[in-house]
């Protein structure tokens with residue numbers, strides 16, 4: 020095995036490889052032909068198979084594959100052809116995914132995990148584990164760390180962590196639930212999915228065993244066997260080259276066992292061929308197909324966000340991953356439709372190209388550690404220079420850092436005091452015992468101390484205990500050299516220290532930001548709540564990793580650029596919110612802003628797409644519901660007819676008896692009646708079957724609808740959050756004097772995520788302001804209304820107002836919720852038309868709050884409030900008297916005097932100190948309180 024990692028290259032396009040595996044079956048269909056050498060399979064299907072007619076008119080479907088694995092292909096061969104190349108690439112730093120697709124019972128689990136009966140039946144995962152540790156051991160000059168995670172996803176959106184050591188699992192609910200979360204930069208994070216470090220093959224196999232056991236034990240009727248759930252087993256590999264600690268290659272290797280791909284709602288082979296009516300039993304497979312189709316057709320929007328599965332596989336499909344698919348087929352006559360369907364799916368997948376590149380990153384933790392160490396050394400050096408290398412000089416003031424800042428007080432001495440000797444001995448002892456290569460011996464910056472430390476170390480090296488006496492005072496060897504040259508060096512050293520401090524600060528900031536991942540990490544790098552998440556400590560170097568190597572040797576400008584690159588969100592972030600324009604009109608009307616945002620946001624596309632699918636599903640459910648009811652009605656009609664017939668026969672028999680005849684029908688009539696009864700019974704059975712079919716379909720569609728609704732809600736929430744961040748960024752641009760002024764410019768775009776993350780684009784807040792905002796945040800939507808209010812020009816300009824909005828958390832930025840946006844009634848606050856407040860006036864009058872429609876004059880800035888529409892009468896119901904507005908005549912110099920305490924609490928965070936403006940604010944809040952009270956009433 021070669022000792023070097025493959026050198027990193029730029030992104031390369033690589034098509035997803037597709038293999039077909041045919042399961043051994045007792046009675047293979049004669050209509051399936053396969054050529055393992057040429058890699059194709061062919062299905063000959065009678066044209067009229069729907070009605071079971073066999074004729075000579077056949078249709079053939081031939082599908083080519085990258086490789087065909089015949090029924091007699093052993094597990095070893097499958098591993099060598101399918102997974103080994105992907106595993107080797109993963110050791111070089113490329114992400115990899117192997118996934119199995121096919122109907123229930125076609126051999127997916129056998130392929131991915133393997134059979135349990137014979138050692139030779141081990142599947143891809145255990146074989147990959149063995150090969151991984153063997154290859155890693157053979158690659159000398161590199162160290163590898165391996166972590167494992169194992170996720171099970173049942174139905175559409177619920178994910179469970181299968182690796183929960185030490186917990187007794189009896190049901191699925193006993194396993195920790197896993198959620199996916201997208202961060203500001205668009206990266207997916209798995210929350211609650213644990214990652215376990217495995218240093219040996221045995222530990223890794225134990226983890227696999229634990230996960231598989233939990234999977235079986237936690238089976239419920241809902242996810243019976245593996246047919247209904249997807250499982251993702253992931254090997255997280257971290258490789259470092261000896262001597263280049265800060266550069267790390269991280270890759271993820273997923274093994275995915277998908278749920279059975281069979282469909283419901285088939286209406287015969289012909290329809291199935293066209294994939295018209297058929298629906299997957301498992302909704303997330305439907306979404307997976309949507310993603311595949313979008314990628315294959317090169318659509319601009321790929322709906323990854325529709326399901327947990329597609330989000331987890333985002334990088335594997337169309338992203339930075341070497342992906343291989345195994346299409347599993349059971350070549351039996353009764354499965355021919357599903358087999359063709361599986362092959363069609365594989366053909367689509369085969370047309371998808373991924374862009375693969377080595378994941379080489381700077382390990383920020385290591386960089387910070389190295390910088391800190393270097394800094395400490397520099398400080399020592401600085402202090403030493405400062406002290407002029409004074410021979411025998413000793414400062415009694417402690418830290419070397421102080422010296423670096425210009426401390427003095429050196430005394431001319433020739434020997435250490437006893438206390439100093441004691442401290443030094445302990446320092447040397449600790450230094451010697453610390454196994455860390457980063458350990459420092461931080462002695463006082465004086466040659467006296469340094470020499471004494473050397474003497475101690477020498478003594479220890481020669482066998483003397485460190486507790487022994489420090490040899491006599493070292494002779495003064497360093498002459499004072501505080502000339503001009505030393506001053507220059509001192510200055511430049513101080514600058515280096517400051518720069519490095521700054522670097523440490525920036526890197527720590529990045530690290531903290533990435534710390535979102537401490538709850539979870541990149542979708543492909545799940546976190547371990549107990550052990551350090553692998554992705555949380557690094558940032559991606561510029562593809563080939565060339566930027567990483569020379570960080571410390573760069574000029575200050577280059578370093579600044581590097582720092583900016585580190586801070587900027589990755590350019591590969593999929594579907595960012597639209598660029599932030601700066602527009603007065605948008606800032607003034609959030610609903611308009613929201614419309615503008617929706618028109619350009621990919622998240623809105625996702626919502627629209629969801630709604631379209633949901634609508635279609637509703638239609639389907641409605642049609643199925645009608646079918647169910649109709650079938651039920653027909654059954655009861657048939658039963659009633661049967662009853663009537665039986666009754667008629669009984670009556671006729673009675674009549675015959677009464678008329679003196681026998682009660683028995685003649686034979687022909689008996690036969691006719693019996694035949695009639697049979698026919699009616701058969702009809703009832705037929706209707707019952709139709710009823711059951713429709714009912715089952717209805718149930719499946721309802722389950723789909725539930726999943727879709729949940730996904731829709733998530734997408735709506737996302738859209739809302741995106742909008743809030745986007746709006747806050749625009750407001751921050753306004754506050755910063757129009758930083759984002761270039762409409763849709765990249766400068767504007769760059770501010771959006773930063774502002775959303777509450778970074779420096781937001782105007783700085785005083786501690787008091789921050790404190791004041793807290794209660795308003797708790798007030799939820801009330802704050803939202805307040806933050807969107809118009810202000811008189813004299814009290815607060817737009818810039819200030821926007822600055823406040825930007826400084827507020829997104830949820831407090833006065834933005835309409837999605838629901839309220841859809842149902843919002845329009846209220847206009849017209850200051851100029853507001854009736855003068857009086858104690859007798861209704862609160863609505865007093866504030867100028869009134870129901871639309873009157874459009875205010877051009878000079879008056881209208882504001883739509885995101886409140887549910889209420890009839891004007893509800894604004895001031897007799898049962899809910901509003902707090903009286905402060906009378907203008909009695910306006911004291913303190914605008915808050917006499918204000919309702921609740922009103923005051925709500926308004927307080929906005930008070931400006933300007934009495935006139937504050938009076939407006941109090942008035943507004945008083946009116947608003949009345950309005951809210953009215954609505955509640």
Ligand SMILES: Nc1ncnc2c1ncn2[C@@H]1O[C@H](COP(=O)(O)OP(=O)(O)OP(=O)(O)O)[C@@H](O)[C@H]1O
Nearest residue numbers: 042043122123124125126127128129134245246279
């Ligand atoms: N290549 C094979 N050689 C021997 N036995 C196989 C092979 N493939 C599958 N089997 C057997 O066929 C049965 C069904 O296979 P498996 O459980 O892997 O199907 P599956 O596609 O994973 O189904 P599900 O969707 O329910 O998980 C198992 O008993 C398995 O051992």
